[in-house]
Amino acid sequence: MPAAQASPAPAKALSEPQKALRKLGLARDIDLALHLPIRYEDETRITKLRDAHGGESVQIEGTITDNHVAFRPRRQLVVTIDDGTDTCVLRFFSFYPSQQKALAVGNRILARGELKGGLVGWQMVHPTTRAAGGDLPTALTPVYSTVAALPQAYLRKAVQAGLSRADLRETVPPEFAARLGLRSEWSLREALQFLHHPGPDTSMAALEDRSHPAWQRLKAEELLAQQLSQLQSKRERDRLRAPALPARPQGLHEQLLQALPFALTAAQRRVGEEIARDLALAVPMHRLLQGDVGSGKTVVAALAATIAIDAGWQCALMAPTEILAEQHFRKLVGWLEPLLAPHGLGVAWLTGSQKKKERDAMLQRIASGEAALVVGTHAVIQDQVQFRRLALAIIDEQHRFGVAQRLALRSKMGAESAEAGVEREPHLLMMSATPIPRTLAMSYYADLDVSTIDELPPGRTPIVTKLVADSRRDEVIERIRAQLAQGRQVYWVCPLIEESEALDLTNATATHEALSTALPGVLVGLLHSRMPPAEKKAVMSLFEGGQMGVLVSTTVIEVGVDVPNASLMVIEHAERFGLSQLHQLRGRVGRGAAASACVLLYAAGENGRLGEAARARLKAMAETADGFEIARRDLEIRGPGEFLGARQSGAPLLRFADLATDTQLLQAARDLAPVLLDRHPEWAQRHTARWLGGKSEYLKA
Incomplete structure (x- = not known):
């Protein structure tokens, strides 16, 4: 009988403070070294x-x-x-x-x-x-962000230990340091030592506004790591292969252009050509199509789909909500079904709420290739959905989808698209009605090609935006009566479905009851995300058909609802919404010939005043209808998180650099990244590993 093997020693259990360090993401020595104080106390x-x-x-x-x-x-x-x-x-x-x-x-x-x-x-x-007694400290005492189980004293010791052990050798070759604005007297080690323990005579203002040279060192290195990571992702993707889809003369693309009941704008034609050039290459397209609310992105997506279908491939379009997916489906069926039917092809519809029989039929059409275009919600990426030959994936409102969801769609090319020894993925077109500010495009979206529709189709009426205090609600209801008397329709948007103790907001249900009472003889509908899909569909159908005068809704109507007869949008508790969301909601009116208005109904706080950020948002809405200007101001007010949504889930938002103020550093990092990657790939690798660890994987989706 073999001798019993000695069992391995049990792993040492982590103490509560050690668990708390992990919770804060402080696993490596460099993580501790880069955990900088949020403020300082002067005990000197x-x-x-x-x-x-x-x-x-x-x-x-x-x-x-x-x-x-x-x-x-x-x-x-x-x-x-x-x-x-x-x-x-x-x-x-x-x-x-x-x-x-x-x-x-x-x-x-x-x-x-x-x-x-x-x-x-x-x-x-x-x-x-x-x-009392003993010597006083010679430097300011750092105060770090922490969690309950982690006292400042323990964290200070852990940070100091990490700082002393971390490998802080230079990762930017000396000949490039000046190009990035790195000063020789502030090495990374010196900058970190200083920021953890600044001398008592240091300007607190320079520490707080991060203009001190030590801060500049960190911000420049962080931006360089981000740019290197994005560039590496782009180059890795450029090594993959996708089906080359050249546009066919006199094909479906030309036929759709001739069949459309309107002419494309110059901007739509330009971005359509940019997309067509990408599709013709055997490298996967990775393009963001951005355009303001109502600029006509759907028709550009339809034209891209015809190129893929003409080449014998399938196309998938995924939207975040059923309402938006159905809006796309109706438009695309109207435009494409007459062109596809003679070829025995059609458009499939796929959502989570479908009955099993209908769903099975759709899955069969997709697997056989008879469904040339598949439109739907998250249901499109579920395991049982098997494409025959997927070449183009279109994702609308891309910031509403996570990394894993986009990766799942890209992995669905189908068995017939496989090619021996070649890693392939479909072309990817992401669409957004939230324009991306230039600095954001240069940083978080640096790995994407960006196409912009920067003009609206003719015939769109300008929308007048009014700020109205909640105390004047009766005047707003009078305005609704006047619009209804002219045969128009009205949206009333509320931020919550049910009463919340935390936020004393009027809910959609109560508002629906109040408006129904105040407007006798008018059909007032209610729409919110918890309603069954069939009920939502029935409500939308009545509103779109004109039988319903007022639609009280939560933000489920933010995107995708297109009712040209709706001329007034009332947004209740507008101070609670983000700027981009307010702009999206406003875009639901002004879609017809009638003069349209958006009323931002706001409630002041206990002191009778709005908070600074809320006031800035509402002021921006009243002053401009330009989506790009709105996006720029939103970045200033809220930072990048609003734009990125789930794109970065798990990936690093910039911790130290500020896109609003560090544009010069960002440009320098952007210029240096390709040079460093080409000439010193090993230095570049060390630099991104230090700053991002394994998180750079998220940037590749």
């Missing part, structure tokens, strides 16, 4: 009370002359300290016996906190205290 000097000013954060040293527990107005520990020039009362509303003992009368302590002056003298509430 002691201030005499006679020299202090109210409202300052100061550190005082003195002897405790009194210590007692008071019970009015609530239980608290009250400690009096005398520094020889004046006295100060320290108040603790939560305290422990050990703390009470450390603050015994006669003990000499250091106390640091915000000094408040009143009629009864100086006081501090919940100051930081420690025993």
